[in-house]
Amino acid sequence: METITIALCLLVAVVVSGAISRSLPAPIPLPLVQITLGAMIGMAADLRVALEPDIFFLLFLPPLLFLDGWRIPADELMKDRATVLELALGLVVFTVVGVGFFIDWMIPAMPLAVCFALAAVVSPTDPIAVSAIAQRVPIPRRMMHVLEGESLLNDASGLVCLRFATAAALTGTFSLYDATLTFLWVAIGGLSVGVLLTWGVTRIKDWITRRIGEESGSQILVSLLIPFASYLAAEHLHCSGILAAVAAGVTMSFAEGKGTALAATRIRRNTVWDVIQITANGIIFVLLGEQLPGIVARSAETVKLTGHESAWWLVVYVLAINAALAALRFIWVWVSLRLTMFRAGRSSHSPNWRIVAAMSFAGVRGAITLAGVLTLPFAMGDGSPFPARDLAIFLAAGVIIVSLIAASIALPLLLNNLQMPAEPAHDREEDIARIHAAEAAIAEIERVQHKLAEGRKDADLYVAAASQIMELYRHRIESRNSEGEAGNALRQSERIEREMWLAAIRAERRELFRKLRRRELGSGTARKLIRELDLLETRYAD
CATH class of the missing domain: 1.20.1530.20 (Na+/H+ antiporter like fold)
Structure with a gap:
């Protein structure tokens, strides 16, 4: 004891x-x-x-x-x-x-x-x-x-x-x-x-x-x-x-x-x-x-x-x-x-x-x-x-x-203010990795879209969903490939979008906790939804 x-x-x-x-x-x-x-x-x-x-x-x-x-x-x-x-x-x-x-x-x-x-x-x-x-x-x-x-x-x-x-x-x-x-x-x-x-x-x-x-x-x-x-x-x-x-x-x-x-x-x-x-x-x-x-x-x-x-x-x-x-x-x-x-x-x-x-x-x-x-x-x-x-x-x-x-x-x-020898920047390495990952994602979405939509009457729904997701990945590729003022503008847009996402996610979570406190939402459902928001916030906050 x-x-x-x-x-x-x-x-x-x-x-x-x-x-x-x-x-x-x-x-x-x-x-x-x-x-x-x-x-x-x-x-x-x-x-x-x-x-x-x-x-x-x-x-x-x-x-x-x-x-x-x-x-x-x-x-x-x-x-x-x-x-x-x-x-x-x-x-x-x-x-x-x-x-x-x-x-x-x-x-x-x-x-x-x-x-x-x-x-x-x-x-x-x-x-x-x-x-x-x-x-x-x-x-x-x-x-x-x-x-x-x-x-x-x-x-x-x-x-x-x-x-x-x-x-x-x-x-x-x-x-x-x-x-x-x-x-x-x-x-x-x-x-x-x-x-x-x-x-x-x-x-x-x-x-x-x-x-x-x-x-x-x-x-x-x-x-x-x-x-x-x-x-x-x-x-x-x-x-x-x-x-x-x-x-x-x-x-x-x-x-x-x-x-x-x-x-x-x-x-x-x-x-x-x-x-x-x-x-x-x-x-x-x-x-x-x-x-x-x-x-x-x-x-x-x-x-x-x-x-x-x-x-x-x-x-x-x-x-x-x-x-x-x-x-x-x-x-x-x-x-x-x-x-x-x-x-x-x-x-x-x-x-x-x-x-x-x-x-x-x-x-x-x-x-x-x-x-x-x-x-x-x-x-x-x-x-x-x-x-x-x-x-x-x-x-x-x-x-x-x-x-x-x-x-x-x-x-x-x-x-304080110590000038260290120049170190290789990793920004371009990160950009290239994100571009290749996005290209792989687009290719996989196209493959899955054709596989799931084949022979179905509602194939247009699969096409629309795939197009929406691929548009996000194409935007990522464009922002990472762009140079000069255009690239800076796209990156600034990404930062603004990230701040908006974080604000929206936190507002969602506050509302879920409010409903949970008022017993308008079950604890099991609340736990699941809050975990999803936490993971999203982690993604955008990094």
Whole structure:
């Protein structure tokens, strides 16, 4: 009963945090609001969540990483694949080594292996936190795609490094040869499990659908189970469950490219996954805030591990680690962009320092860092406490909060009026796609019209209906093909027509709700008609 109560309280906190964030005049990122609310709950209520690392990892990470892999635009990612790989793999190793030795120098009482574990856990970035920060000053599309691709892969590489560092702390030994072989097995095995399992499940699902039809609820449930199945299967084989979940998401995006799912299934599934994403991310940050009072309460004991008496040294360490992370990221991003320009034949150009700085501050730590640090074991193999575990958790939590605050202040300043390199416009690509789709629709209408009207006395009704629909598609083709002033006039006409449609649809819906309140319309009929209007409004509002 207590567990259910806590879960419901966390969900309420996520809802309340969203309302607070939207009502604030200043652009304070949602994760910071959730952390603050969680801390208030932890101080005011007798609510303590004992986080089991393995359960925490399994519950939150697979669906979030799966969804990131599913929704990331693969074609945009491939354009900057070299930069993404440099950031996701090279920068992680650079960060783990550099920050690991820096922490070891700064806090000699923390074992070197634990220093590397902490460095590994703060290396992954969180694009969701960056998106929340940049709501008032949107991040350029290409930069956001690079950050998204980086976060997809650096989650896995950072957590794999964490696994090696933790094992070294537990055993006291580390072999580069064994670590390399293990890394290859963990990486290749995890990717293979995610791809093969998702491919197999989608093939079986499509085979069943072709024979007995599709039921939206079951399709949605299958999509929810795939990331957990991939994660558990990979972990059972001692591979990377993180990479398996990412690979499953990417494979799902290719599998869905066949377009076999019903439209209703796609609409409902997107809604369900949006709720899961908001809920899982929100709960993670609320839990971080809820844990803060306990972490701070133990700071007096924790600071003694560092050889100091004042708890302010912990704040100094957090700021120093953030400065080291920012400096290393700035150096690596500058070198990466310089290499990108060299490959593009622009070796004489130097990267814009504002772009490099924005990319550096955009390396915000979030849910993955918290989830990773909580997986540090409580005890060593001989039963003794894991060294400096509380200190590592405190420093990781501090890095998350400081990086969020720093990015929320710096990113709007750096991105304001920033001139980014020209990006290819997608307007013409969209116009061509709409034209070809409309031409295919006209051809199909003509075919269906002849088929249905053949030999019927009321064939003129079919001709009239087909002509009316085809006229709408011809208008779309004409508006997308037109250039210059004529094309602008047609597009302006389309915008006006869309506004009229939206006004009419909303008036229809208000009238239906009025009739429903007065019991002049049955609830079943009202639900059906309102859903039709909602779908229409979604179409015209996009």
